[in-house]
Amino acid sequence: MEKFILVLNLGSTTTKVALFRDLNCHIVKTYSHDKGLISRGINEQKSVRYETIIQFLKDSKVAPEEISIVAARGGLLQPVEGGTYLVNEDMLDDLTSGKYGDHASNLSGILAAEFAGDYDIEAVITDPVVVDELCIQAQYTGIKGIRRTSIFHALNQKAVARKYAAGINKNYEDLNLIVIHMGGGITVGAHHLGRVIDVNNGLNGDGPMSPTRAGSLPVNGLLKYLDRHNLSHQEINKLISKQGGLLSHLNTEDVRDIVAAVEKGDTHSAEVLEAMAFQIGKEIGAKAAVLHGQVDQIIFTGGVSRSEYVMDLIKPYISFLAPITVYPGELEMEALAYGAYTIEQDRTLLKTYRAEVSHD
Known part of the structure; x- marks a missing residue:
């Protein structure tokens, strides 16, 4: 059976999760979080948010092993051109440290990588807010x-x-x-x-x-x-x-x-x-x-x-x-699924994030 794309879009007060087969949405759900959780730092929210994702899969009757790739909302990173990027160690370091800013969207990539690591698959982000193609x-x-x-x-x-x-x-x-x-x-x-x-x-x-x-x-x-x-x-x-x-x-x-x-x-x-x-x-x-x-x-x-x-x-x-x-x-969940789907079809479209080298 064809596997699912798991889509994660974490905001300041919500965790939005979806499952897509190819580009067809199977199920999508938005979880609202109480003020006690969202008042914490993003790293302190990780375990609760991760459990929300696992619970979503249980409620959807989809096993983690049925996921082929995780598509996550991009957080605050260094400027990049548009496209789909592998969540690698350089990206995780920048998201976790808050080097370019602390925002709940950083957790999307962090938790996507954690899930991907647990089940030996890849995690990607597409067109983060820091896309910079300015002339x-x-x-x-x-x-x-x-x-x-x-x-x-x-x-x-x-x-x-x-x-x-x-x-x-x-x-x-x-x-x-x-x-x-x-x-x-x-x-x-x-x-x-x-x-x-x-x-x-x-x-x-x-x-x-x-x-x-x-x-x-x-x-x-x-x-x-x-x-x-x-x-x-x-x-x-x-x-x-x-x-x-x-x-x-x-x-x-x-x-x-x-x-x-x-x-x-x-x-x-x-x-x-x-x-x-x-x-x-x-x-x-x-x-x-x-x-x-x-x-x-x-x-x-x-x-x-x-x-x-x-x-x-x-x-x-x-x-x-x-x-x-x-x-x-907005079409954010569809766009994230599209980014993951396209690189599954054509690996040459996958881009690599590289941390900015300090010249101090």
Whole structure:
């Protein structure tokens, strides 16, 4: 009997697990964790999260020996190009040490490797958030020593780009696309012939404001804000990446609640949503310029794209640029399974992660 691909996608508060045969989802389940667990460091969560995965297999009546490969969400690593990577010792060292940041997503690769080691199979990750294919021009800033970095929804952006390409019987590598992931953070990528040559850093204060992130800020205004409130670097980073955007203005990040308030006549909520749509439209226009105006399709994805109200606010700014397609929600589990499946079919596609060599 053909074996399964086990897919692991660990977030801050959830463990999402799925089984695929080829590219067909057999079963998927999301486990929510209590605050007691998620308040611990990621290494302290390992045993509970691992047991969750084993319990999922028991509930699914699938033995570990029926798994051929583990496909995991990529964590915070050094910048890499897009693709599927073997979870090797170099990667494990960087995920476990938190060298590039501590996030629950690091546990995906760590636990995938543990499971793979227990059952003598391979573990892989695909298109982690640190995929960096920026053209050299996109990396420059106006201050020597400060470079723009690529942190974005690489997995889902590339997944929906490939899905669109397949739907029109073309290769992703033959198209120019602008892909917008709208979730808690918003990233807008210029996909040029299969590479994301420009994208806003959706985590650390770049691009449009989003439900929980501040987006680009006027530097002088930010400096004055720091002085007024006497904030530490840690506090301002939290404000920018977790407490900004809609949450800062409206005390909620839930777009459904905000739209409901607008429909009841809340003009301030309407104004804030319109401002977010304005900023998203500007960012899309900038990416169209990067692609020299040669845009085959504009593609929206992520949870916020389910809101017709928000989409109707954005479309007037961009409809003249290219046709628009919307894939609401996300395709992360499918994308992870796809990455594992493709390297099972063609081993030459498997990439090797190498830790950055220190020059100290």
